[in-house]
Structures are given as structure tokens and as C-alpha cells.
Amino acid sequence: MTPEEVHELVSRWAKELGVYPKRVRFQKMRHKWASASSKGTLTFSVDILELPYEVVEYIVVxxxxxxxxxxxRHNRLFRALLSxxxxxxxxxxxxxxxxxxxGGVQE
Known part of the structure; x- marks a missing residue:
């Protein structure tokens, strides 16, 4: 997967969910696959580019x-929306x- 494909997923799902992140970026992350800041920045580990499409889509959503x-938090509302x-x-x-x-994605 390419960063452009991840950006396309973000755009498609952001529209579907009615949210619009202010920034999307990629960087090396040691312990997380991704994060969302309170200011609306999505940060993805560069390692997600090695994962299957469906898994990356799950991370984006x-x-x-x-x-x-x-x-x-992963509270009841969060899980209900995700479901x-x-x-x-x-x-x-x-x-x-x-x-x-x-940092060490398995093949």
C-alpha cells in the first residue's frame, strides 16, 4: 500500500463519518500503528504500508x-460506531x- 492510498482511504471514510482531520502524516512509531490527536491530526506508522488493505482500513476508521x-477512549459509543x-x-x-x-512488521 502507498501513502497516497492511505490518504484516499482517509478521505473516503472521513466523508462517510462526517469528520475532517486537519492533517494526515506518516512517521516511524515504536509502539502504535496510528494515533489521532485532539487537534485533529492523524499520525500513521509507516509500517502500516506493509499491512493488508482491510487491516489498514480498520486502522483508518x-x-x-x-x-x-x-x-x-474505547467506550460503548466508540465500539458501537466502529461496529x-x-x-x-x-x-x-x-x-x-x-x-x-x-518497527518490526512480520511477513
Whole structure:
């Protein structure tokens, strides 16, 4: 996957969710695949570019929902929204966990 493809996913899902991040960036991250700041910046580990499309899509939607709900928490509202947009998110989360942490993605 390319950074441009991730940007396209962000744009498509941002429109679907009605949220518009102020900035999207990529950097080396040691312990996270992605993060959403309270100011609306999405930061993705460069390592997500090695992950399958469906897993990257899950990561994108996950972070956009954090912006939508205005909280870093994974509370009931967060999980309900995630389930409504990505019904199989739990399987995708398990798949993501099967990869090593950012900085050492397993083949």
C-alpha cells in the first residue's frame, strides 16, 4: 500500500463519518500503528504500508472515530460506531495484533 492510498482511504471514510482531520502524516512509531490527536491530526506508522488493505482500513476508521467522538477512549459509543461501520472489526483487530509491533512488521 502507498501513502497516497492511505490518504484516499482517509478521505473516503472521513466523508462517510462526517469528520475532517486537519492533517494526515506518516512517521516511524515504536509502539502504535496510528494515533489521532485532539487537534485533529492523524499520525500513521509507516509500517502500516506493509499491512493488508482491510487491516489498514480498520486502522483508518478506528482513528477517525476517535476524532468523531472526541475521545481517546474505547467506550460503548466508540465500539458501537466502529461496529456500525466495520462489523468485523474484532477479527481485524485480532489480525492486527498478530503482526509484531510497529518497527518490526512480520511477513
Amino acid at each position: 478506528h482513528e477517525l472515530i476517535h476524532i468523531k467522538v472526541g475521545s481517546p 456500525s461501520y466495520i462489523p468485523d472489526w474484532q477479527a481485524l483487530q485480532r489480525e492486527l495484533i498478530s503482526y509484531s509491533s510497529p
